[in-house]
Amino acid sequence: MVAPMSLPANTSNALTFSEDQAExxxxxxxxxxxxxxxxxxxxxxxxxxxxxxxxxxxGKAGSGKTMLLARLYEAMAEAGVEIVSGDYEGRKRKDRRTxxxxxxxxKAASVLRNRGVPATTIHRILxxxxxxxxxxxxxxxxxxxxxxPTVEGLSDIALDRALAFYQxxxxxxxxxxxxxxxxxxxxxxxxxxxxxxxxxxxDESSMLDTRQFEDLQEIFPTLLLFGDPAQLxxxxxxxxxxxxxxxxxxxxxxxxxxxxxLGNPILDLAHALGDPALTYDQFDRMVHEAxxxxxxxxxxxxxxAEKMARSPVLxxxxxxxxxxxxxxxxxxxxxxxxxxxxEPLICDGLELxxxxxxxxxxxxxxxxxxGAQVIFLGxxxxxxxSRLHVMGAEEPQVSAAxxxxxEMPDEEEPFIPFxxxxxxxxxxxxxxxxxxxxxxxxxxxxxxxPDISAAAWANRTExxxxxxxxxxxxxxxxxxxxxxxxxxxxxxxxSSPLGTDDLGGTAAPLTLDAPEES
Numbered sequence: 001m002v003a004p005m006s007l008p009a010n011t012s013n014a015l016t017f018s019e020d021q022a023e024x025x026x027x028x029x030x031x032x033x034x035x036x037x038x039x040x041x042x043x044x045x046x047x048x049x050x051x052x053x054x055x056x057x058x059g060k061a062g063s064g065k066t067m068l069l070a071r072l073y074e075a076m077a078e079a080g081v082e083i084v085s086g087d088y089e090g091r092k093r094k095d096r097r098t099x100x101x102x103x104x105x106x107k108a109a110s111v112l113r114n115r116g117v118p119a120t121t122i123h124r125i126l127x128x129x130x131x132x133x134x135x136x137x138x139x140x141x142x143x144x145x146x147x148x149p150t151v152e153g154l155s156d157i158a159l160d161r162a163l164a165f166y167q168x169x170x171x172x173x174x175x176x177x178x179x180x181x182x183x184x185x186x187x188x189x190x191x192x193x194x195x196x197x198x199x200x201x202x203d204e205s206s207m208l209d210t211r212q213f214e215d216l217q218e219i220f221p222t223l224l225l226f227g228d229p230a231q232l233x234x235x236x237x238x239x240x241x242x243x244x245x246x247x248x249x250x251x252x253x254x255x256x257x258x259x260x261x262l263g264n265p266i267l268d269l270a271h272a273l274g275d276p277a278l279t280y281d282q283f284d285r286m287v288h289e290a291x292x293x294x295x296x297x298x299x300x301x302x303x304x305a306e307k308m309a310r311s312p313v314l315x316x317x318x319x320x321x322x323x324x325x326x327x328x329x330x331x332x333x334x335x336x337x338x339x340x341x342x343e344p345l346i347c348d349g350l351e352l353x354x355x356x357x358x359x360x361x362x363x364x365x366x367x368x369x370x371g372a373q374v375i376f377l378g379x380x381x382x383x384x385x386s387r388l389h390v391m392g393a394e395e396p397q398v399s400a401a402x403x404x405x406x407e408m409p410d411e412e413e414p415f416i417p418f419x420x421x422x423x424x425x426x427x428x429x430x431x432x433x434x435x436x437x438x439x440x441x442x443x444x445x446x447x448x449x450p451d452i453s454a455a456a457w458a459n460r461t462e463x464x465x466x467x468x469x470x471x472x473x474x475x476x477x478x479x480x481x482x483x484x485x486x487x488x489x490x491x492x493x494x495s496s497p498l499g500t501d502d503l504g505g506t507a508a509p510l511t512l513d514a515p516e517e518s
Contacts, residue, residue: 018254027249032222035053037076039076054217056225059252068435080097083118085120100199103122104122122215123365126215127193127364130188132185138159171394173187189362199222200219200223202225206233230473266297266477267481273472297480300484301486303490313331322351334498344373347371367395375389377500380399403425450489
């Protein structure tokens with residue numbers, strides 16, 4: 001018998017909770033109550049000294065993890081817990097309790113934001129922005145912590161625009177932009193967080209490595225992890241995920257698959273992979289049968305180049321990835337020595353010496369972290385600079401010193417069409433490995449089935465599960481609406497030129513100056 005849910009009475013749609021969600025909500029509520037946050041009575045008390053807790057909520061796709069996370073956020077906000085977004089943090093108060101909702105990548109955070117949950121990336125919480133003192137007065141006023149300021153260069157009309165924006169969107173940078181300011185006007189830099197916060201909710205925690213987990217435990221005395229145990233573990237962790245170390249009541253499992261009630265064929269296929277006796281040939285037949293009865297699953301004879309421009313085709317082998325990228329570029333007539341506006345890129349890290357630590361923080365805080373999906377908009381004003389659109393970022397347009405590498409078939413060294421001396425590094429993003437696709441979702445997803453078949457023939461296992469099943473599970477659950485199961489090594493040419501009109505927005509991108517080399 002499950003104990004009654006401790007949801008506040010005014011929380012909407014409480015009856016949609018399943019029994020395992022209700023049990024998990026009550027268990028988390030008990031942990032929060034011990035930490036001074038009483039959700040049932042909407043009361044807050046100071047954080048107890050020396051207390052810490054880590055809980056994990058795990059479940060497969062469709063089991064309601066995101067729904068539970070969203071309800072917990074709503075309940076904490078109604079109880080008066082202050083949400084820390086990463087773009088601005090008000091002055092410290094002794095009586096405040098704080099919550100941050102985190103994801104490992106911009107794309108994963110944007111999935112939550114699209115569902116009304118104010119998520120940010122882990123990097124944006126590890127580093128906090130430093131505001132110009134004059135504009136910090138405006139930020140404090142918008143956040144309700146100060147009087148309406150008088151700032152040189154900002155008219156009353158501009159301040160009114162900022163206030164109207166903030167009342168609807170709760171974004172300090174967005175409000176200041178509505179007042180006519182650029183990010184470089186009011187953010188003077190970034191610094192490593194010095195003060196801990198209270199409560200952290202981390203989505204897609206299967207992607208966390210041990211170092212990130214340790215960093216988060218230093219910042220959040222109360223840490224709640226949400227993750228999918230069927231996904232691929234981080235590289236170099238032997239198939240283990242950080243929540244695998246938690247035992248007993250610290251690990252809560254959701255079993256009921258909510259969205260399956262809608263007859264979602266993509267989820268049906270994903271959960272069929274949990275059968276240990278299922279062979280690849282049987283699964284491939286299941287995909288074909290699903291495609292015959294539901295338009296949300298498509299068995300395709302070709303990879304579609306037009307879809308690759310915004311949602312990469314998912315592969316297992318690097319050789320397949322490189323071959324498909326070159327087929328994509330050839331289909332669009334891309335020159336060998338330059339990028340076309342609209343070409344997708346994947347951030348592969350930062351090539352900066354230690355002495356440029358501040359610049360590294362600036363780049364990471366703007367979303368240029370390893371694995372970020374980026375669209376090339378054009379060359380910057382200075383050699384080696386690129387104008388970029390960071391997919392899923394709250395302020396997506398950036399101009400940064402860039403090193404773009406296009407790997408060549410059967411060659412060790414990549415081709416570099418242009419490069420700054422140092423800065424953000426990028427690989428082409430028309431195709432990515434399934435491992436790198438974790439945490440992201442796209443409306444339409446193309447999965448290159450010959451690679452899944454090759455993994456099945458390789459007969460490899462990871463943490464006791466056949467590797468092909470993990471790959472297929474992660475790949476097909478990246479699809480929000482339609483799954484394209486590509487069965488042949490062919491490419492369908494695009495019907496129109498590559499462009500950037502679909503990205504929207506005409507705001508001037510923030511320029512991140514390249515550091516001088518010495």
